[in-house]
Amino acid sequence: MLKLxxxxxxxxxxxxxxxxxxxINYINNNxxxxxxLFITSFIIDVIIYFVRLLPxxxxxxxxxxxxxxxxxxxxxxxxxxxRTISSCLIIMILMSFCEFFPIFIVEFFNFNLQNVFSNxxxxxxxxxxxxxxFVLFIILYNHLNIKYLLKGNDLIVTNRESLK
Numbered sequence: 001m002l003k004l005x006x007x008x009x010x011x012x013x014x015x016x017x018x019x020x021x022x023x024i025n026y027i028n029n030n031x032x033x034x035x036x037l038f039i040t041s042f043i044i045d046v047i048i049y050f051v052r053l054l055p056x057x058x059x060x061x062x063x064x065x066x067x068x069x070x071x072x073x074x075x076x077x078x079x080x081x082x083r084t085i086s087s088c089l090i091i092m093i094l095m096s097f098c099e100f101f102p103i104f105i106v107e108f109f110n111f112n113l114q115n116v117f118s119n120x121x122x123x124x125x126x127x128x129x130x131x132x133x134f135v136l137f138i139i140l141y142n143h144l145n146i147k148y149l150l151k152g153n154d155l156i157v158t159n160r161e162s163l164k
Contacts, residue, residue: 009045009049011124011128012123012124012127012128012131013045013048013049014041014042014045015131016095016131017041017044017045017048017069018037018038018041019131019134019135019138020069020088020091020092020095021037021040021041021044021069021073022037023087023091023094023134023135023138024073024077024079024084024087024088024091025037025077025079026138026142027087027090027091027138027141027142028077028079028083028087030077030078030079032076032077036076040072040076043072044068044069044072047065047068047072048065048068048069051064051065051068052065066088066089066092069088069092070084070085070088073087073088091138094134094137094138095130095134098130098131098133098134098137099127099130100130101129101130101133102126102127102129102130105126105129106126
C-alpha cells in the first residue's frame with residue numbers, strides 16, 4: 001500500500017494526471033474541451049489514488065494505473081486504440097524520465113531522502129520542476145513535429161504533415 005497525503009494528491013497527483021492526459025491529446029493533435037480535460041483528470045486521479053491504496057506489490061499499482069489510464073483515454077478521446085496505447089506508454093516513460101530530475105537535486109544538495117519523503121510539502125516542491133520539464137519536452141516534441149518511419153531497412157525522418 002502506497003500512502004499519500006492529500007497535499008500530494010492535490011498539488012502533485014492531479015497536475016501530473018492532467019498533464020499526461022493533455023500531452024496525449026496534444027501529441028495526437030486531438031482537440032478536447034478544458035472542462036472534459038479537468039473532469040477526466042480528476043476522475044483518473046481519484047481512481048489512481050484508490051489503486052495505490054490496494055495492498056499489492058510496489059510496481060503492480062503502476063501497471064494497473066497505466067492500464068486504467070489507457071482505457072479512460074481511449075473511451076474519452078477519439079484517438080485510435082493503437083495510438084492511445086503507444087501515446088500513453090511514451091508519456092509514462094517520459095514522465096518517469098523527468099522524475100529523475102528531483103533525485104539529482106537531492107543528490108546534488110545532499111538532502112536526506114528520509115527527510116524529503118517524510119515532509120509531503122517539501123516533496124511536492126521538489127517534484128514540481130519535473131512537471132515543468134515534462135511540459136517542455138512535450139512542447140519540444142510537438143514543435144519539432146518529426147515522425148520516424150521504417151522503409152525497408154532505412155530509417156527515414158519525415159515531417160508529420162507529409163504523412164497525411
